[in-house]
Amino acid sequence: MGANKFPEGLSKLETTLLGILRQGSATFQDILGRAGNADPRVVKDCLHELAKHQIVQLRDDSYYVNTLKLHELNITLLPKPKPDHILRKAQEVLTYLPVEAPVYSQWWFPSDVIRNVLELILTQHPTAKTFCFVGAPSLAATFAALVEAEITIVDIDPKVCGSIQEAQNMFRASFVQIVNEDVTTYIPENFYDVVYSDPPWDFNSLESFITKCPSFVCSGGHFYISYPGNSTRPGIEVEKLYLAKLLSSNDMALVSYYTGFLTYNVPEFELSAYSDIPGFTKDPWRQGDLATYQRCSTDALAKVEERIKRPLARKSWNEFAIGQRRVFLRINEQDKFHLVTPSILPIYPSATKPSVSSRDLELETVGLWTSRNEAFSTSGNHIIAYVLMNFERGVLDFEKIVISVANALYQPKERVDTILRGLCSQLRTILEI
């Protein structure tokens, strides 16, 4: 146990869970609610694995992260400064950034937005080591003042780069590189774990940031970009469609989209431009959406393509309401009138069922599925259906069931009796009736 348990680093889910738990304890349900829809059983197993290695401690039904132990295991999490502390640093940074220049489409974030975005980044990527901020100087400078990480800041404006350079003594980052360059010509020496960008919203800038920035991201790494709101200009939807195609052709998968997450300070040039409009003030009004993408491997994509070739076996179910339960039985047209011996075999042999949804199930193999997630492979479904129909009507008497099935199938009562005997009691056990 110990240092070599995580030679490859933490898995994606382990990283997510540590990001959630880093601020102390949380109940299982709370962790689950923030784990991005991971399956509860997978989350439980993952937490137990981390607990086994003393990274997380389990107390009753709460967990907390032991970061000291993490350090021993050579896993370092980025520190997570308190929200107030981030806010103060952001306010400080905003005092030394130059007045916004219209020529570069500069709109600075208010300090509370800087805090919200940085909190999001630190929660989502607690183990990331290298960051690149392109066209987001207020965020970049605040981040550098708070976190020991390797940070590259790219911006076209020499004045902005100069003012950040001058504030170097404020930085806590282990390494800061300030690159005064156009994004279209910048070539990084290494790939980054996280690339954050806030381009000007004219189409050409969006296009050039989206063409260039994804190539800075390592495989599995993340790319953030802001988008203009839907009324920004006519045809913005089509522009976004074009940009989405560009991103997907670069293997970037959309992982989150926060509508209206960003607001912007009103720069002096904007205040002047609209000074004739009565009621136009300096209060922030401009909103942007924040999208996050992840770089996926081409191999992983090929596997998904393989999967979608298989048909979805979702349709054609008969439904019965028996007691508190709903029971779904697949309709098999081909064996409708034959007298076969039906069978019901549990797909999960133990009492533990892996998942509530089809994500773990080979759906094609399921013949009977209950609303308590008991799943079975079956044969002779038409006979099972007759029995369930009787149960649904409240008929549990074996003799009566035999007579109704014998009549329905035009078969002698004695033969039906033999094949129904085991089936009825098995179904009653499953349905607890």
Ligand SMILES: C[S@@+](CC[C@H](N)C(=O)[O-])C[C@H]1O[C@@H](n2cnc3c(N)ncnc32)[C@H](O)[C@@H]1O
């Ligand atoms: C809309 S502002 C975003 C500023 C951000 N909200 C902040 O508070 O840090 C766009 C930023 O991108 C920079 N920029 C504009 N065009 C650029 C380009 N082609 N390459 C690199 N940076 C660029 C501008 O100088 C400006 O800092």
